[in-house]
Amino acid sequence: MSRSITAARESRRVVRGLFPTVALAALLAVTGCGAGAGAEGGRPAGAGGGAARTVTVFAAASLTESFTRLGADFEAANPGVDVRFNFGSSATLAQQIVQGAPADVFAAASPATMKTVADASLAANPVVFARNRLEIALPAGNPAKIDDLADLAGPGVKVALCAPQVPCGAAAAKALAAAGLKIVPVTLEQDVKATLTKVTLGEVDAALVYRTDVLAAVGKVQGLPFPEAAQAVNDYPIAALAKAPSGDLAGRFVALVTSPQGRVVLTGAGFETP
Amino acid sequence: MPWALTVPAVAGLVFLVLPLAGLLVRAPWSTMGERLAEPLVLEALRLSLVTATVATAVCLLFGVPLAWLLARGNLPGRRLVRALVTVPLVLPPVVGGVALLLVLGRNGLAGRWLYETFGVSLPFTTAGVVVAEAFVAMPFLVISVEGALKGADQRFEEAAATLGASRWRVFTRVTLPMVAPGVSAGAVLCWARALGEFGATITFAGNFPGQTQTMPLAVYLALETDPEAAIVLSLVLLAVSVLVLASLRERWAGTS
Numbered sequence: 012m013s014r015s016i017t018a019a020r021e022s023r024r025v026v027r028g029l030f031p032t033v034a035l036a037a038l039l040a041v042t043g044c045g046a047g048a049g050a051e052g053g054r055p056a057g058a059g060g061g062a063a064r065t066v067t068v069f070a071a072a073s074l075t076e077s078f079t080r081l082g083a084d085f086e087a088a089n090p091g092v093d094v095r096f097n098f099g100s101s102a103t104l105a106q107q108i109v110q111g112a113p114a115d116v117f118a119a120a121s122p123a124t125m126k127t128v129a130d131a132s133l134a135a136n137p138v139v140f141a142r143n144r145l146e147i148a149l150p151a152g153n154p155a156k157i158d159d160l161a162d163l164a165g166p167g168v169k170v171a172l173c174a175p176q177v178p179c180g181a182a183a184a185k186a187l188a189a190a191g192l193k194i195v196p197v198t199l200e201q202d203v204k205a206t207l208t209k210v211t212l213g214e215v216d217a218a219l220v221y222r223t224d225v226l227a228a229v230g231k232v233q234g235l236p237f238p239e240a241a242q243a244v245n246d247y248p249i250a251a252l253a254k255a256p257s258g259d260l261a262g263r264f265v266a267l268v269t270s271p272q273g274r275v276v277l278t279g280a281g282f283e284t285p
Numbered sequence: 286m287p288w289a290l291t292v293p294a295v296a297g298l299v300f301l302v303l304p305l306a307g308l309l310v311r312a313p314w315s316t317m318g319e320r321l322a323e324p325l326v327l328e329a330l331r332l333s334l335v336t337a338t339v340a341t342a343v344c345l346l347f348g349v350p351l352a353w354l355l356a357r358g359n360l361p362g363r364r365l366v367r368a369l370v371t372v373p374l375v376l377p378p379v380v381g382g383v384a385l386l387l388v389l390g391r392n393g394l395a396g397r398w399l400y401e402t403f404g405v406s407l408p409f410t411t412a413g414v415v416v417a418e419a420f421v422a423m424p425f426l427v428i429s430v431e432g433a434l435k436g437a438d439q440r441f442e443e444a445a446a447t448l449g450a451s452r453w454r455v456f457t458r459v460t461l462p463m464v465a466p467g468v469s470a471g472a473v474l475c476w477a478r479a480l481g482e483f484g485a486t487i488t489f490a491g492n493f494p495g496q497t498q499t500m501p502l503a504v505y506l507a508l509e510t511d512p513e514a515a516i517v518l519s520l521v522l523l524a525v526s527v528l529v530l531a532s533l534r535e536r537w538a539g540t541s
Contacts, residue, residue, distance in 0.1 A: 102509035169409070174492065176509035197409035198491025199498075201505060208383075209491070213392040214408050 065093040066260035067113060069104040071120035071178070071247070072202045073143060076227045077280040078118065078268075084276075085267055092260060100177050100202040108133060108252065115261035118249040118268070120203075121178035125248040137248035140269050141282040144244045145182055146222045147235040148210045155216035160187075160237040163217055164194045171209040171218040174199040178245055179206065183219040185243035207232070221245070223281035247282070305523070312520055313513045320517045328495050329503040330521060336411065336499060337479040340418035344426045344475050349468060352430035353456070367431075374424045381421055382488025389416065389489075413490035414497050418479035425478050426471040433467020434460070473533050480526055 066085075070078050075098045082094035097104065097114070101124035108114050109131045117134060119125040120143070128134040149157055155168055163170050173180030180199065187194065197215060200206040207224045209215045211231045225234030249268055251261035267273050274284045313320075320326065354360060355367055373381055389396040389407050399405045407413040441463065445455045461468070483501040490497040492506070500522045507515040 100509065106508060106512060171491070174506050174509070176506050196493065198493050199506075200492060201487060201509075205487075208488075212383075212386055212390060214386060214390050 063091055063093055064257060064260065065095055066115045066257045066264055067095045067097070068116040068118065068264060069097045069099075069108060069112070069114040070116075070118040071101045071104070071124075072098050072204045073120055073179070073221050073223055074098065074118055074247070075204070077223070077276050077282065080276050081268060081273060084272065085264055088267075089260070089263070094264070102127070102177055113256050114252055115255040115257050116249065116251055116264050118247065119178075120245060120247055121181065122246055122248055123181075124178065125250065128250070128252070133253045134250035135253050137250035138265075138269060139246045139285055140249045140273070141247040141277050141284055142244050143221045143223055143247065143282055144240040145179070145186055145219050145237075146225050146240065147237060148207060148218045148220045148225050148228075148232045149235060150210055150213040150216070151231060151233060153233060154213070157217050157235065159235075160190050160192060160239060164192050168217065169215040170194055170196045171198050171200055171206050171215040172196040173203055173206050173219070174201060177202055179203040179219070179221060182243040182245050186219070186237075186239045189242035190237075190239040221281075226281040244283075308516055308519060308523075312516050316513070317517060320514060321521065325494055325503065326518060326521070329498055329500045329518070330525065332411070332414070332495070332498065333480055333500040333522070334525070336414045336418055337476050337482075340415045340422060340479040341426075341472055341476040343415065343419045344423040344479075345468070345472060348423050348426040348471075348475075349430055349461075352427045352434060353460075355427070356431045356434035370427050371424050373421050378421060378482070378484025379488050382417060382485040385417060385420060385485065385489040389413075408489055409491045409493065409497060411490075411496055414486055414499060417485040417489045418482045421482050421485050422475040422478040426468075426475040429471025429474060430464060430468050433464035433471075436467075437463045469533070473530055477526055477530060480522070 068078065068082070078096060078098075082096060085094050086092055097107075097112075101119040101121060104114075104117065105119065105124045105127040108117055108128050117125065117128055118140070119128075119137075122137075122139075125134060125137045129137060147157060147160065147163070149155075155162075155165075157163065157168070162168065172183045175181055175184055179202075198209065200209065203220050203224055206218045207220050207228060210218045210220075211228055222234065222236070225232055249265055251258065251265050255261040268277075277284055351370065355363060355370070360366055376384070386393060386396075386408060388394050389399070391397065391400050391406050391408065396407065399407070407416055437460070442455050442459050445459045446452070450458065481501055482499070483505065486497070486499060487502055487505075492498050492502045494503075498506075500518060504515050504518045504522070507518055
């Protein structure tokens with residue numbers, strides 16, 4: 012018994028001796044990550060004491076495939092540079108940038124979401140680099156036998172749309188209005204990839220997503236173009252951000268996206284380019 | 286009070302309370318009234334309260350027996366079962382939603398059979414919301430009740446059994462009253478977790494106003510266009526949950 016008391020005292024002394032060290036280490040860790048971490052865009056210092064440079068690109072979810080390829084091209088052309096992506100809903104990304112996330116480039120799926128950032132005087136001269144149009148995405152085999160847009164209004168047809176707050180949802184509302192159709196979706200998803208997932212899993216009979224998303228999910232979904240999509244073509248603006256931590260790289264990345272090389276990648280993914 | 290405890294305790298408290306204070310500071314108090322009266326808000330709040338409550342009832346129905354099995358049953362591989370029960374706690378919510386779709390969706394393992402036999406399909410329905418919430422929240426209840434059962438003195442149960450009470454009677458008349466504080470504390474935690482559920486809900490049940498758009502989903506989408514509205518919605522959710530939790534703890538949980 013007495014031995015355990017001594018041991019307890021002993022360990023308490025050790026802990027007490029250690030405490031300041033631990034506290035200091037914790038404090039350093041906190042301030043360290045406080046300096047580096049932003050909302051999903053934190054940039055830990057590059058290995059090798061800052062030799063590696065990063066450029067952080069916030070891009071709409073629908074750009075995932077094409078920008079990932081362009082990012083690899085950019086890294087190949089600029090040795091020692093690391094491209095980091097934050098893909099998501101344009102509106103969410105715009106909010107993150109306005110709240111001070113350390114981004115260098117913003118590529119949005121709609122002029123409206125770019126305007127959010129421009130209004131906070133954070134985006135200088137956005138340029139439209141791509142256009143995207145909607146298509147009807149159907150699960151492989153088209154179980155509900157959808158032949159055109161009007162079929163989506165049929166009884167018992169389950170349709171997923173993007174929420175009207177996000178660019179693909181705004182475009183869908185426009186296209187449906189142009190067609191004079193009223194459909195009641197079963198769900199309004201938060202971004203276009205989530206909408207596509209519902210089709211890929213066969214949980215809905217159809218969804219309105221971008222042509223590029225249908226191409227990206229080739230084999231899992233089939234696409235059905237419809238004429239009213241022309242009434243709701245989405246412009247994609249890109250801009251180097253005013254407070255970009257790596258300003259020169261940001262400009263170069265935008266230049267790559269708008270170059271002929273960038274156009275080849277984008278059209279290959281199903282975008283139209285201006 | 287040793288300072289080695291006080292300092293980190295205060296730091297921890299500040300860390301937990303400060304973000305909440307941030308919400309209060311940034312809230313658009315002047316337009317609060319009209320924003321709250323919007324039908325979309327009231328609908329989402331009603332749906333949240335109803336689904337969280339039903340999900341808690343479902344969790345009690347299945348979770349209490351499960352906790353009893355873990356604490357009192359002589360299960361082979363009990364540790365593995367306990368680990369499996371706690372999986373939804375650590376599973377990223379969206380993954381939980383996808384997992385539910387793969388099992389209960391229209392093309393899911395069990396969902397396909399449900400759909401073809403009964404024409405029932407859970408995704409995109411209010412029942413689907415309850416399923417998603419129960420899936421994520423049930424572990425809280427099970428762990429809480431199991432802990433209470435382990436801490437309870439089994440001699441009372443043995444005494445009742447020797448006096449001729451059936452096992453069911455022992456459970457309802459002796460065991461349950463003894464662990465009641467643990468059950469209600471677990472139910473409160475479970476309800477709170479269900480109320481805040483986002484990822485599994487939007488993935489499994491989708492997002493449609495009045496049917497599956499609970500408060501957290503409404504907050505997330507409001508953030509897309511109108512951050513102020515999102516703050517208002519968050520505050521409503523917080524106020525309601527704090528009120529409910531505080532009153533419940535007073536009423537039931539006593540000192541647990």
